[in-house]
Amino acid sequence: MFRLLWNLSIRVRLFLRTYMPTNILLDALRTRRGLKWGVPAMLIAVPYLLGAWLLTVWIADGGPGWLNLLVLLFIWNALKFLVNGPITMIVLIRARVAERRDRRLAERESTGYAISEDAPLLTSSRA
16 A cells, blocks of 8 residues: 555656646756746745635635635645746856856866975975
8 A cells, every 4th residue: 555655645746747737847947047037936935825815815705715725726826936936046156156166176287287296385484
């Protein structure tokens, strides 16, 4: 039984990651090229929150109760985008720092400033 539930959860996750638009967009934002769009993509949360608010108003005015599921879905998608923005900013900063470090190291090696293992260390002489 546990194995069946495990396999079912794997299949559901694969389906959601492959075909749901928000998951596809979030996967694209997590690539190196998409990291710069992470913070502006936080604005996508605004229409989701607006839609959730409109649905709650509709439900309060006598709308069908199953719309609460859509409210939860809209809020969940909005939270995904809101949380993804700062995470992509941190990952982008780390990637740019690593790229700058690699670029400086490559420049130093190309100009002949490579430090070898047997190079003498400069120390102060105290007599």
